[in-house]
Amino acid sequence: MEKVFVDSNGKVHYVPRNDFDMPHERTKALEKSIMRLKAGLSEDDMDLILDAMEKALNSGKKSELAVIGHCIIEIRKRKELLLHPDLLFDIAALRYIREDEDPSIIDIEKHKQKIEQFKKDSQGGLYDFFYKTGLTTFIPYLQKLEPDWEEYMTMSKIKIQALQTHLKAYTTG
DSSP states (O other): OOOEEETTTTTEEEEEEGGGGHHHHHHHHHHHHHHHHHOOOOHHHHHHHHHHHHHHHHHGGGGGGGHHHHHHHHHHHHHTTOHHHHHHHHHHHHHHTTSSTTTOOOOOOHHHHHHHHHHHHHTOHHHHHHHTTGGGGGGGGGEEEEEEEHHHHHHHHHHHHHHHHHHHHHHHH
């Protein structure tokens, strides 16, 4: 393992010297998150969309078909979403192994802690954080986004929040 950085809590983060040395479970989870990034949908987003579609189907009302149509359009439009902050942090947390982690196991609690720590430590600039942590290896187009990073990130956050707000209101009310 190679030391990459120390977070603001003093915890050291490592990566394997060779990507082929990444433990299998971690590689699977990383590949899954990269696929989700390409689709523009986090696991929570997909669950919310599926819940809304299921509720619309179970209602038995023709008028609810519009909700299903909206969800399908949203899934298709999400492929155009270049940045998904939650997924980027998830990928970083999978890639970087904290000193107190077993590299072959993904401890959900530690994973969540790392994401929160990364969010805290990156407040000075998300682009620099993701670029310097080497995510361009997995997401090459990040290099080209630097001039418009803030705009892309802001638009992504707005789109994600709008869908979540709309579908949560629909599924709960």
